Amino acid sequence: MTTKKWELKDIIMMAILGVVFSAVYLAVFDGGVVLSTVLAPTGFSNFSFEIIYGVWFMAATLAAYIIRKPGVALVTEVLASAVELLMGNSGGVTVVLTGMIQGAGAELAFALFRYKKWDLASMSLASVFSASFIFCYELYYLNYIALAPGLLIAQLAVRFVSAIVFSGVICKLAGDGLAKTGVVKSYAIGAKAKIGKVYDEED
Amino acid sequence: MSIRIEHLKFTYFEDRKDILSDLSAEFDAGEITILTGASGCGKSTLLYLAAGIYPHSAGVLRSGTLEVEGVRPDSLTPKKRCTLVGMMFQNPELQFCMDTVEHELLFCLENICTPREAMMEQVEKALAFCEISHLKERTLHSLSGGERQKVMLACLTLLAPKWLLLDEPFANIDDASARMIAGKLKELNRTRGIGILAVDHRLENWLGIADQVRVMENGVLRPEVMDANTLDPELLKELGVIVPGEAYEPKLPKADPGDVVLELKNLTLRHQNNVIFRNVNGSFRSGCIYAVLGESGCGKSSLFGALSGLYSYQGQALLQGRDLRKLRKKDLGKIGFVTQNPQDQFVSDTVREEILVGLKKREDAEEKTEEILRGIRLWRYRDISPYMLSQGQQRRLGVAALMAYPCKVLVCDEPTYAQDRNNTAAIMDSLCRQAREHGVALIFSTHDRQLAQDYADEILELKGGSLCVH
Amino acid sequence: MRTLNPAIKFVTLLGVTFVLAFRYEPALNLAVFFLCMAALLCSRVKLKTLGILLVPILLAAVGMFFTGYRFSADASMPVAAADFIVSDSKVWNGIAQASRVLAYAGVGFLFTLTTDRILMVKSFEKQFRLPQVWAYGLLAAWGIFPQAVQEYKRTRAAFRARGISVFPVSPALLKPLLVKSVRWSEELAIAMESKGFSGEEERTEYLEVRVRLRDWIFLAGCVALTILF
Numbered sequence A: 001m002t003t004k005k006w007e008l009k010d011i012i013m014m015a016i017l018g019v020v021f022s023a024v025y026l027a028v029f030d031g032g033v034v035l036s037t038v039l040a041p042t043g044f045s046n047f048s049f050e051i052i053y054g055v056w057f058m059a060a061t062l063a064a065y066i067i068r069k070p071g072v073a074l075v076t077e078v079l080a081s082a083v084e085l086l087m088g089n090s091g092g093v094t095v096v097l098t099g100m101i102q103g104a105g106a107e108l109a110f111a112l113f114r115y116k117k118w119d120l121a122s123m124s125l126a127s128v129f130s131a132s133f134i135f136c137y138e139l140y141y142l143n144y145i146a147l148a149p150g151l152l153i154a155q156l157a158v159r160f161v162s163a164i165v166f167s168g169v170i171c172k173l174a175g176d177g178l179a180k181t182g183v184v185k186s187y188a189i190g191a192k193a194k195i196g197k198v199y200d201e202e203d
Numbered sequence B: 001m002s003i004r005i006e007h008l009k010f011t012y013f014e015d016r017k018d019i020l021s022d023l024s025a026e027f028d029a030g031e032i033t034i035l036t037g038a039s040g041c042g043k044s045t046l047l048y049l050a051a052g053i054y055p056h057s058a059g060v061l062r063s064g065t066l067e068v069e070g071v072r073p074d075s076l077t078p079k080k081r082c083t084l085v086g087m088m089f090q091n092p093e094l095q096f097c098m099d100t101v102e103h104e105l106l107f108c109l110e111n112i113c114t115p116r117e118a119m120m121e122q123v124e125k126a127l128a129f130c131e132i133s134h135l136k137e138r139t140l141h142s143l144s145g146g147e148r149q150k151v152m153l154a155c156l157t158l159l160a161p162k163w164l165l166l167d168e169p170f171a172n173i174d175d176a177s178a179r180m181i182a183g184k185l186k187e188l189n190r191t192r193g194i195g196i197l198a199v200d201h202r203l204e205n206w207l208g209i210a211d212q213v214r215v216m217e218n219g220v221l222r223p224e225v226m227d228a229n230t231l232d233p234e235l236l237k238e239l240g241v242i243v244p245g246e247a248y249e250p251k252l253p254k255a256d257p258g259d260v261v262l263e264l265k266n267l268t269l270r271h272q273n274n275v276i277f278r279n280v281n282g283s284f285r286s287g288c289i290y291a292v293l294g295e296s297g298c299g300k301s302s303l304f305g306a307l308s309g310l311y312s313y314q315g316q317a318l319l320q321g322r323d324l325r326k327l328r329k330k331d332l333g334k335i336g337f338v339t340q341n342p343q344d345q346f347v348s349d350t351v352r353e354e355i356l357v358g359l360k361k362r363e364d365a366e367e368k369t370e371e372i373l374r375g376i377r378l379w380r381y382r383d384i385s386p387y388m389l390s391q392g393q394q395r396r397l398g399v400a401a402l403m404a405y406p407c408k409v410l411v412c413d414e415p416t417y418a419q420d421r422n423n424t425a426a427i428m429d430s431l432c433r434q435a436r437e438h439g440v441a442l443i444f445s446t447h448d449r450q451l452a453q454d455y456a457d458e459i460l461e462l463k464g465g466s467l468c469v470h
Numbered sequence C: 001m002r003t004l005n006p007a008i009k010f011v012t013l014l015g016v017t018f019v020l021a022f023r024y025e026p027a028l029n030l031a032v033f034f035l036c037m038a039a040l041l042c043s044r045v046k047l048k049t050l051g052i053l054l055v056p057i058l059l060a061a062v063g064m065f066f067t068g069y070r071f072s073a074d075a076s077m078p079v080a081a082a083d084f085i086v087s088d089s090k091v092w093n094g095i096a097q098a099s100r101v102l103a104y105a106g107v108g109f110l111f112t113l114t115t116d117r118i119l120m121v122k123s124f125e126k127q128f129r130l131p132q133v134w135a136y137g138l139l140a141a142w143g144i145f146p147q148a149v150q151e152y153k154r155t156r157a158a159f160r161a162r163g164i165s166v167f168p169v170s171p172a173l174l175k176p177l178l179v180k181s182v183r184w185s186e187e188l189a190i191a192m193e194s195k196g197f198s199g200e201e202e203r204t205e206y207l208e209v210r211v212r213l214r215d216w217i218f219l220a221g222c223v224a225l226t227i228l229f
């Protein structure tokens, strides 16, 4: 059960997480849009997205945390973005590219730990990597370079915090919660988890 | 030509007691065997093992062997395995992988490398065989529980395995359809030599069709091999099996009808422009028990779903004179629901929490929870997730979660399916007691006419889109 | 648009957005946006769906306009931003940012609203050699999506039926959903395997997705147009 090869159930798990999170992403995107419109006249509308940016890495870190096999973070994130595109994301076909970049960031972090360390540190590192990767890309793609540097640094800082909170802390808590219920027994995350007992007494 | 099991020991968790403890048996392909026994004794587990799904997907096989036609099913690749054994799962929700009925059936055929030209013809034939040709284009998630089970049967006839393992195939199906399908199964068994092993709590649909009845108890098979045509009621009763045609003999106080609490006025519901029922009227009094009957797919769950706010409808539903749609948050809790699929209503991590959630306001919540759980024989499972229970146990937990909940109307969608005799009685007794003692209007749907007759004050039948008093 | 091969359509539109990413011309962006809208209308997309989808996009465009307007980089900036900035007018910068959002959205919708999902996955499987496990894993996951939406409503109803009112995105509500999606993946895998699917063995196909001449014409046409502009 601890092979590194992907099994059918791993793939479906990634696909499901991808589909579920694509919906989350879309919903959050709409939320961000509303927020940014409110902030628009102040020119700080970019920050509304930075605050929630961490949400966009959740699929990658959560899937990797549950399945714990190489490649999972990258693929799940790409899937989530691809499905997001199908459901009508405004970013156009390039959301898949952003997904790829974010996923690669998370993947790299887990790979640095040789896929052996699964705790808050590795999860946070993965989130921060995702955040920085995508920021570099956006510098060019969204032409952020044309924006003032002070603003950029502030944006990046907010994005890091958001990444750690959402895809680091929250994903870890969610994963641990799942493991405790015992429903992920057949995945790496649940293999050693302590779960509730069935008592021997008769009723 | 048989399934041969020798000294099988199986458990879900290494550090727990065995679910199957030294089980040995042999089932013959020429006969239809019915397996029955108390809920949670390991029947589904045995079928999963015979279908080669466990121990690969879950659990540990400690010792023993299981062979189907001389091969171990878990040693085969899926493609070979599906032509050897086919299994119909107990939960009709989660057995499909595609979007529509047609695509699902094609998917099966593609897997066994049927030539493209032959596919459509086979699909049509299988649909016709199960009498569900009208469902061909429907999306799977919009089907009723019983319809899903028929579609699954169609899939299995396409794959044409040597053995069919059926886990409560009729749990959500009305008696007429059940008997129709049982007849078809017999045809498959006699003409195509397909071996059939079915788990069922209610034997009456198998009378005249099955050959053998075996009873399971605490992870082993009882030695008695009963001939399905000459069943001994005394023995069945002793083993806790529902005796066909026998009354439940509830001990209920007489009804004392109170005020009308729920009133339906010209309720009409459509699913995607198909009228499911039209102008349904009815009034429900507190302290009374109502049974809703109707063949599968007639709209019972849809009616309940409309009341719980899942589907939109025309007409009015009045709770104590006020329109359900206009109720304030506080009043919404006055009507409790038990859904057809228990997993639809689980909201907590553990069995105990699941009951506690509804009792938040009571002071004796802890004691009451223990009492309820003991009553439905789930107390020892209190600390595990509801999803780790057997299907029948999940059903009981789903009902129990609302047993002590203070509401005016309690709506239960098939509260007793997949239950053995003792549990059926236990569930119905406490539901009905709650109705009588606390003046709740209890509305439940069921396919078991005997149950409806014995417990309900009034029997309603949903037929052809309207609700009439029986 | 509907009859085009999804894989080729995907590649083409990906190419178009890519070109857009390296150009900084509001006129081109707007032209792409309006072309996409025209193509959508020609392929009989429901106006209502389109309208609903467009609202957040327009809002986002407005947001981007103001961002670009306020924070256009200074000419004295050390970064070699001059390549991108043709004019230092603030309004122009704002419009450029906003029109870009519109163009991407237009291309995205053009793909989404005119592509059948099942065909798409099958076409990816054929044309991009997407492994079967992935193709069907995706289809299965996609299949449970409507169920997941239903499930969300049911979980809310379940809380309500016990007199508990929960906040629409509260953890209490999302947790059962997460647990369920994990259960689903296991049970779907079991269901697929028990119907003979492993992803590794040979199987036949009822539907065959092919690349036809008109797909190539579409690809060539789009590429030509964007390059010539």
Ligand SMILES: Nc1ncnc2c1ncn2[C@@H]1O[C@H](COP(=O)(O)OP(=O)(O)OP(=O)(O)O)[C@@H](O)[C@H]1O
Pocket: B141, B142, B143, B144, B145, B146, B147, B172, B173, B174, B271, B272, B276, B294, B295, B296, B297, B298, B299, B300, B301, B302, B303, B340
């Ligand atoms: N979301 C939906 N979209 C379209 N049709 C639906 C939908 N839900 C249910 N139906 C159809 O409405 C009819 C009634 O379904 P419902 O689930 O209420 O039946 P039921 O009486 O509860 O049956 P069973 O006893 O099998 O559970 C069925 O024919 C079903 O296929």
Ligand SMILES: Nc1ncnc2c1ncn2[C@@H]1O[C@H](COP(=O)(O)OP(=O)(O)OP(=O)(O)O)[C@@H](O)[C@H]1O
Pocket: B012, B019, B038, B039, B040, B041, B042, B043, B044, B045, B046, B058, B090, B387, B388, B389, B390, B391, B392, B393, B418
């Ligand atoms: N996936 C699982 N993980 C852990 N334990 C399980 C799982 N499924 C079932 N069990 C436990 O194994 C025991 C046997 O379950 P099984 O599903 O085989 O019962 P059953 O005889 O089919 O009951 P029912 O008639 O209620 O369906 C039960 O006590 C249950 O709690």
Ligand SMILES: [Mg+2]
Pocket: B043, B044, B045, B090, B167, B390, B391, B392
């Ligand atoms: Mg069972």
Ligand SMILES: [Mg+2]
Pocket: B144, B145, B300, B301, B302, B340, B413
């Ligand atoms: Mg129903």
